[in-house]
Amino acid sequence: MEYLLHLLILITIYIMLAQSLSLIAGFAGMISLAHAGFFGIGAYTTAILSVNYHFPFLITLPVGMVICGIIAILISTIAIRTVDDYFIICTIGIQIVIFSIMNNWMSLTNGPLGISGIQPINIFGLNLSNKLPFLLLSIIFTLAIYMFLRFIIKSGFGRVLKAISEDEIYTQSIGKNVYLSKVTAFAISAMIAAIPGVLYAHYISYIDPTSFTVDESIFILSIVIIGGMRNLMGILIAAAFLVLLPEALRFIGLPNLIAANLRQIIYGIILIVVIFKSDTIGFTIVTKE
Amino acid sequence: MTFLQILINIIYTSCIVILLSYSFAISYYPVKFFNITFAAIISTGAYLTYLLFRQLNIILWIAIPIATFLSAFIGVLFNIFIYRPLNKKKASSLLMLLVSLGIYIILQNCISLLWGDEIRSLQIANVKIGHEIFGAFITNVQIITISVSLTLFMLTIYFLEYNKIGKCIRAVSTNKELASIQGINSERVILWTIGIGSCLAAVAGILVATENGLTPTMGFNLLLSGVIAMIIGGVGSNCGLIGGSILLASAQQLTAYYMDSKWVDAVAYLILIMFLIWRPLGISGKRLKKIEI
Numbered sequence: 107m108e109y110l111l112h113l114l115i116l117i118t119i120y121i122m123l124a125q126s127l128s129l130i131a132g133f134a135g136m137i138s139l140a141h142a143g144f145f146g147i148g149a150y151t152t153a154i155l156s157v158n159y160h161f162p163f164l165i166t167l168p169v170g171m172v173i174c175g176i177i178a179i180l181i182s183t184i185a186i187r188t189v190d191d192y193f194i195i196c197t198i199g200i201q202i203v204i205f206s207i208m209n210n211w212m213s214l215t216n217g218p219l220g221i222s223g224i225q226p227i228n229i230f231g232l233n234l235s236n237k238l239p240f241l242l243l244s245i246i247f248t249l250a251i252y253m254f255l256r257f258i259i260k261s262g263f264g265r266v267l268k269a270i271s272e273d274e275i276y277t278q279s280i281g282k283n284v285y286l287s288k289v290t291a292f293a294i295s296a297m298i299a300a301i302p303g304v305l306y307a308h309y310i311s312y313i314d315p316t317s318f319t320v321d322e323s324i325f326i327l328s329i330v331i332i333g334g335m336r337n338l339m340g341i342l343i344a345a346a347f348l349v350l351l352p353e354a355l356r357f358i359g360l361p362n363l364i365a366a367n368l369r370q371i372i373y374g375i376i377l378i379v380v381i382f383k384s385d386t387i388g389f390t391i392v393t394k395e
Numbered sequence: 396m397t398f399l400q401i402l403i404n405i406i407y408t409s410c411i412v413i414l415l416s417y418s419f420a421i422s423y424y425p426v427k428f429f430n431i432t433f434a435a436i437i438s439t440g441a442y443l444t445y446l447l448f449r450q451l452n453i454i455l456w457i458a459i460p461i462a463t464f465l466s467a468f469i470g471v472l473f474n475i476f477i478y479r480p481l482n483k484k485k486a487s488s489l490l491m492l493l494v495s496l497g498i499y500i501i502l503q504n505c506i507s508l509l510w511g512d513e514i515r516s517l518q519i520a521n522v523k524i525g526h527e528i529f530g531a532f533i534t535n536v537q538i539i540t541i542s543v544s545l546t547l548f549m550l551t552i553y554f555l556e557y558n559k560i561g562k563c564i565r566a567v568s569t570n571k572e573l574a575s576i577q578g579i580n581s582e583r584v585i586l587w588t589i590g591i592g593s594c595l596a597a598v599a600g601i602l603v604a605t606e607n608g609l610t611p612t613m614g615f616n617l618l619l620s621g622v623i624a625m626i627i628g629g630v631g632s633n634c635g636l637i638g639g640s641i642l643l644a645s646a647q648q649l650t651a652y653y654m655d656s657k658w659v660d661a662v663a664y665l666i667l668i669m670f671l672i673w674r675p676l677g678i679s680g681k682r683l684k685k686i687e688i
Contacts, residue, residue, distance in 0.1 A: 199664035206661035374500035
């Protein structure tokens with residue numbers, strides 16, 4: 107039962123990450139592979155504040171989000187000068203720089219050893235160290251993020267983003283500030299990605315850089331692609347499927363190590379199949395002029 | 396003589412980066428998408444050599460060509476069954492990149508399923524202290540690496556300049572439609588570029604493996620350093636490519652010497668990012684597509 111709750115919590119964390127990525131990858135057409143980096147920045151901010159200064163969750167959450175947002179704005183003003191495949195290469199670069207910092211800046215992040223002893227969440231005397239209340243909290247956050255993203259997408263800003271993904275120059279020609287909209291979208295997305303980071307750090311209570319590698323970014327992107335770039339509900343199902351897949355493989359008796367590799371192989375295959383059938387997921391970047 | 400030692404290291408690294416970035420560039424020009432599968436081809440070449448040489452005890456000089464051609468064959472197969480149909484569907488370069496990422500994940504995990512995640516060593520000779528030149532040391536492996544990569548690079552350039560297929564490759568790289576009008580089968584030419592590129596990539600992987608050992612994920616960082624060298628050199632220029640490789644290698648070696656070798660990856664990307672801001676066309680200044688609309 108405990109284990110099932112653990113899996114459900116992981117699923118909610120990945121849903122939040124994938125949905126935040128969907129805002130820029132699906133709606134604004136900027137496919138980013140730096141999302142695990144922002145996830146990590148949220149987690150590390152929490153870890154450092156919580157372990158060194160004993161800050162509670164209600165402070166680490168906004169601080170983590172703000173720091174993530176500031177870094178995202180700095181990064182995006184550079185990265186957004188490139189588009190499409192160059193943007194992906196650029197974001198891989200950003201991801202690797204963020205990872206190197208986490209892995210090598212010993213005095214701040216304790217390097218590969220990671221940071222342990224992060225306090226569990228404690229809101230108004232309510233201790234959430236148990237899994238069930240934590241799951242409820244993360245479900246509340248997932249729902250809030252879902253509603254917020256829906257609100258953004260339905261708003262005028264969301265329509266500008268969609269227009270940018272279809273035709274950037276045209277959007278500019280009707281007087282929309284493309285650059286500013288992209289930076290804003292990138293920052294919002296990174297700030298949302300910090301939320302699961304904060305939750306994850308408080309939940310696991312120990313973090314190290316290996317949770318925030320390029321592979322993790324690729325995994326988050328796969329969830330978004332498999333779920334449907336602009337389909338927030340589809341992402342929900344894809345996240346559940348991809349997180350439960352290794353468990354299913356272990357359930358049928360495969361050893362741990364093989365299951366981990368097999369899971370990656372399976373999601374690689376699904377990724378390719380989905381892209382091959384990409385007319386079914388309403389993917390606007392399928393055709394080139 | 397630390398200066399000379401750094402210089403030797405820079406030359407050694409540049410040669411590998413030149414080979415890597417050329418292997419990537421040659422197949423990038425005609426298809427115009429970032430083929431991440433090459434990262435897996437690099438590791439495949441190294442692991443196949445390991446399989447043939449270490450596990451099946453085949454002589455090294457036979458094992459290396461077999462491994463190289465097998466990896467090229469894998470690259471070509473993926474091109475026929477995945478990229479060609481996608482290209483027919485007029486998929487965007489972004490989509491092709493994502494597919495190649497998927498293939499990279501599959502191949503890389505197949506390798507770690509077969510050989511495990513731990514570092515393996517592919518030492519081809521006993522560890523020796525190396526030759527001394529004015530107080531600096533260079534090992535046999537490094538000499539072999541430098542000469543092999545420069546020879547292959549020259550040979551490929553010669554092939555592209557004077558061979559008929561090479562000329563076709565250049566024609567398709569410059570303008571695919573125009574080449575088709577002249578009766579060049581562009582699909583077949585693309586296969587040639589993938590084949591040659593995969594061969595070079597596999598050789599680069601084997602060379603690196605003899606010095607640093609093998610891991611299933613070794614290809615990703617190697618490929619990305621090749622891509623960075625190509626972008627900062629300026630896409631489409633051989634001299635720019637060499638310049639970019641030397642610049643990248645110097646930056647990496649100087650970082651490793653004056654700061655710490657753990658910052659090498661970060662510095663490589665910082666250089667890329669700085670180039671994208673201030674010199675988006677690279678050293679050579681040739682037109683890089685799709686940047687700054």
